[in-house]
Amino acid sequence: MSTSFQPDERGFYGPYGGAYIPEMLIPNIENLKENYLRIMNSESFRKDFKTLLEDYAGRPSPLYHADRLSDHYGCNIWLKREDLNHTGSHKVNNTIGQILLANEMGKKRIIAETGAGQHGVATATVCALMGLECVVYMGETDIERQAPNVARMKMLGADVRPAMSGSRTLKDATNEALRDWIANPLDTFYLIGSVVGPHPYPDMVARLQSVISGEIQWQMRNKTGNSNPDYVVACVGGGSNAAGSFYHFLDEPEVQLIGAEAAGEGLTSGKTAASIAMGETGVIHGSMTNLMQTDDGQITEPYSISAGLDYPGIGPLHAWLAKSGRAKYLSVTDQEALDAALQLTQKEGIIPALESAHALAALNQLDLKSGENVVVTISGRGDKDMKTYMERLKLT
Amino acid sequence: MEKLKSLLQRKKDLLSVYFTAGFPHIDSTVKVLKSLEKAGVDFVEIGMPYSDPLADGPVIQNSSTIALQNGMTLKKLFEQLSEIKGEVSIPIILMGYLNPVLKFGPEKFVEECKKNNVSGLILPDLPYETYVEEFQELFTSHGLSNIFLITPQTPEERIKKLDSASTSFIYMVSSAAVTGARDGLSAQQIEYFERVNTLQLSSPRMVGFGISNHDTYKNVCQYAHGAIVGSAFIKHLEQAGDDEEGIISFIKKMKTGKNAE
Numbered sequence: 341m342s343t344s345f346q347p348d349e350r351g352f353y354g355p356y357g358g359a360y361i362p363e364m365l366i367p368n369i370e371n372l373k374e375n376y377l378r379i380m381n382s383e384s385f386r387k388d389f390k391t392l393l394e395d396y397a398g399r400p401s402p403l404y405h406a407d408r409l410s411d412h413y414g415c416n417i418w419l420k421r422e423d424l425n426h427t428g429s430h431k432v433n434n435t436i437g438q439i440l441l442a443n444e445m446g447k448k449r450i451i452a453e454t455g456a457g458q459h460g461v462a463t464a465t466v467c468a469l470m471g472l473e474c475v476v477y478m479g480e481t482d483i484e485r486q487a488p489n490v491a492r493m494k495m496l497g498a499d500v501r502p503a504m505s506g507s508r509t510l511k512d513a514t515n516e517a518l519r520d521w522i523a524n525p526l527d528t529f530y531l532i533g534s535v536v537g538p539h540p541y542p543d544m545v546a547r548l549q550s551v552i553s554g555e556i557q558w559q560m561r562n563k564t565g566n567s568n569p570d571y572v573v574a575c576v577g578g579g580s581n582a583a584g585s586f587y588h589f590l591d592e593p594e595v596q597l598i599g600a601e602a603a604g605e606g607l608t609s610g611k612t613a614a615s616i617a618m619g620e621t622g623v624i625h626g627s628m629t630n631l632m633q634t635d636d637g638q639i640t641e642p643y644s645i646s647a648g649l650d651y652p653g654i655g656p657l658h659a660w661l662a663k664s665g666r667a668k669y670l671s672v673t674d675q676e677a678l679d680a681a682l683q684l685t686q687k688e689g690i691i692p693a694l695e696s697a698h699a700l701a702a703l704n705q706l707d708l709k710s711g712e713n714v715v716v717t718i719s720g721r722g723d724k725d726m727k728t729y730m731e732r733l734k735l736t
Numbered sequence: 737m738e739k740l741k742s743l744l745q746r747k748k749d750l751l752s753v754y755f756t757a758g759f760p761h762i763d764s765t766v767k768v769l770k771s772l773e774k775a776g777v778d779f780v781e782i783g784m785p786y787s788d789p790l791a792d793g794p795v796i797q798n799s800s801t802i803a804l805q806n807g808m809t810l811k812k813l814f815e816q817l818s819e820i821k822g823e824v825s826i827p828i829i830l831m832g833y834l835n836p837v838l839k840f841g842p843e844k845f846v847e848e849c850k851k852n853n854v855s856g857l858i859l860p861d862l863p864y865e866t867y868v869e870e871f872q873e874l875f876t877s878h879g880l881s882n883i884f885l886i887t888p889q890t891p892e893e894r895i896k897k898l899d900s901a902s903t904s905f906i907y908m909v910s911s912a913a914v915t916g917a918r919d920g921l922s923a924q925q926i927e928y929f930e931r932v933n934t935l936q937l938s939s940p941r942m943v944g945f946g947i948s949n950h951d952t953y954k955n956v957c958q959y960a961h962g963a964i965v966g967s968a969f970i971k972h973l974e975q976a977g978d979d980e981e982g983i984i985s986f987i988k989k990m991k992t993g994k995n996a997e
């Protein structure tokens with residue numbers, strides 16, 4: 341298990357993290373901070389979490405040796421199939437965990453933010469499962485461009501509320517969710533979808549998503565005799581699937597950890613979401629981390645073809661892994677991601693989410709050698725992105 | 737800081753007003769500030785506009801967005817304040833979020849505050865613990881009072897801790913909510929004000945969030961040193977602009993409940 345990349349008591353990973361929140365949120369955050377580890381380590385939580393992951397979400401997700409992709413790259417490419425989970429992405433690992441926590445803490449009302457709608461759907465799903473009230477904040481712009489996921493959330497009984505401020509995307513939806521929590525401090529649980537936000541969220545979400553790397557370890561051992569691959573590659577927006585994919589390997593230095601950030605139309609195009617490459621230290625949504633901002637300290641609007649990577653900040657764990665050199669973050673453009681998605685689809689018969697396509701595209705930037713084992717996390721499936729694929733790959 | 741402290745010691749029923757710098761126009765900051773002083777406001781909070789003001793309701797959010805569109809920056813704000821140095825004598829507090837301050841450079845920021853007679857700072861996303869460790873010395877050495885917020889959910893022990901670190905007043909958030917004007921006081925709010933009063937804090941309290949008219953102002957003054965009006969004033973600026981007479985009559989009505997002649 342990892343130790344040196346754990347946050348300190350106040351939630352700092354090196355200089356990043358912490359809880360930069362208004363006094364109004366302090367009692368809720370303190371309450372969560374005092375209880376999350378106790379609850380997550382309890383036998384009943386572990387049992388319920390395991391049962392729901394297996395019987396409801398369909399875990400363990402397969403680790404699949406992609407033969408034709410391996411031939412192409414001249415090494416062993418293993419795909420960690422989070423796209424096969426219930427609701428279609430890794431997001432459900434986290435929402436199952438947090439809904440159990442919310443139940444244990446006696447909270448009756450769940451709020452969440454969502455960008456592409458994957459986390460919103462995963463939250464609405466577990467709220468339906470538990471019979472809890474669910475409010476999902478979603479930027480007005482995202483509501484328009486992600487209609488199928490909005491419909492899914494509504495069918496699941498969630499109240500989808502448009503965030504009307506700023507660019508009306510994920511960042512603004514997160515602000516609205518935080519405002520809701522300020523106004524409803526007693527009965528409400530804020531179910532954050534990534535390894536972002538004030539401590540203890542980054543640590544809590546990383547722990548819940550670490551089921552991914554835990555499985556990769558034993559699956560690699562069963563298939564190759566060695567639990568450590570040479571590389572683990574995952575896409576990074578806020579960074580929850582990457583945090584979950586890296587977690588058990590953080591203290592295994594022979595495993596190279598690679599995050600793929602969205603470069604959008606190019607790092608210097610002004611239309612990018614690469615917060616490690618282009619960001620600077622600052623505070624966003626309660627956390628000190630790398631973020632894209634103006635010379636005046638205003639947070640800038642990110643851009644990526646993939647709504648799930650379209651976030652101006654990054655989880656503080658990743659900011660620290662990048663600074664300390666433990667993980668390497670590569671930038672992938674929209675076009676490179678589209679090409680990689682088509683390649684996977686036609687070589688392996690798997691249509692990945694646009695987010696996951698960024699991780700696949702990063703393979704082209706690695707110096708892969710024969711015999712090496714490379715795990716790529718396919719964080720989600722591509723159904724939600726079919727409209728973009730049809731348009732951009734000229735499939736119509 | 738001293739100016740603000742002595743004001744709080746000698747006067748009751750204080751009225752303080754929040755407005756966003758650079759709203760409704762980039763050059764409104766000075767005009768609004770001077771009008772408020774003329775109108776008899778006791779002190780002001782000038783909002784430093786931010787792209788992601790997560791403790792603010794729609795009215796102040798919107799004013800921040802417009803101010804940023806107008807080209808408002810911290811640098812510009814300090815230029816505006818230095819223009820009127822010596823012309824305005826009521827205490828000035830700056831209110832805003834941490835990130836622009838970090839980007840500006842905290843040392844440079846407090847230097848500019850000191851140069852421009854700023855008495856205090858309200859940075860809602862700078863929590864007490866981080867303040868004590870990283871900013872307290874810097875702020876106090878530049879004569880800046882850091883103003884802490886408390887809410888109905890703040891535990892008694894924490895209120896006492898904030899009270900002892902406070903050097904001017906405690907900002908009592910009137911209810912669990914983001915900023916925004918509301919009508920009347922609930923029994924729960926009164927219970928909260930009374931409960932805080934029984935703690936016998938050494939710092940005076942100003943009540944803010946939801947102070948919308950003369951009645952709410954007068955009501956909270958029974959339980960605290962005074963009140964802070966924000967969104968209701970921003971709404972006035974939105975509708976009536978930064979005209980001096982309009983501002984004077986808004987304040988008169990807030991203080992007396994009566995319209996100006």
